[in-house]
């Protein structure tokens with residue numbers, strides 16, 4: 001049984017206090033979602049928890065990186081290649097991606113699948129996933145969510161999943177939802193909290209609520225509106241992939 005316990009976490013970035021006392025606890029086998037308006041500190045939280053990943057080096061293949069990383073996490077494997085191909089098959093990553101440079105010229109969705117591939121190989125006890133749903137097509141989203149859920153059930157992986165959209169939580173079931181606003185967890189509840197946020201936005205939690213909610217975005221796309229809404233939609237896509 002592992003627990004990621006965060007208590008009164010503060011972080012200052014570029015002279016600005018971004019995290020202002022974050023409390024939360026993620027245990028083995030549980031999925032915790034973190035939601036919150038843009039700029040509330042979610043990615044900063046992920047970065048602080050993870051440390052800076054030192055392995056995003058162009059020119060290193062996925063297989064070479066894992067061959068280095070597996071012994072470091074005590075998960076040495078005589079047949080890295082074989083296990084890697086098995087993992088790739090489970091989440092629908094084409095084998096020819098395995099020989100390509102890590103994160104070089106991969107599409108947004110391919111990068112995300114690659115992250116989950118690494119998760120399956122490295123088998124951390126706790127995983128922090130920052131917008132893993134961004135850039136994934138609907139099939140990939142389902143494959144990735146299923147793989148993460150399998151890890152929680154079979155191996156007791158604990159997950160802190162940062163997301164803007166309830167869409168992720170309809171395929172990756174969250175046990176707990178935290179709302180992060182201005183560097184603090186201002187509400188914690190069950191999955192119903194995500195439904196409420198989708199409907200009402202962050203206004204009630206002291207968020208600026210200037211951004212359109214996911215429902216509003218979808219409505220705007222459906223209606224094919226031009227102008228402000230579409231511009232926001234496009235910018236958002238660019239930001240996320």
Ligand SMILES: Nc1ncnc2c1ncn2[C@@H]1O[C@H](COP(=O)(O)OP(=O)(O)OP(=O)(O)O)[C@@H](O)[C@H]1O
Nearest residue numbers: 013014016018036037038039040041042043044045
């Ligand atoms: N290196 C930095 N220097 C200055 N400010 C920073 C730096 N990194 C982050 N910030 C600021 O910290 C705040 C929180 O950023 P962060 O990326 O954690 O937000 P977020 O909750 O992940 O937002 P989003 O939903 O848009 O991904 C923002 O106002 C951002 O501009």
Ligand SMILES: [Mg+2]
Nearest residue numbers: 042043044130
């Ligand atoms: Mg972010």
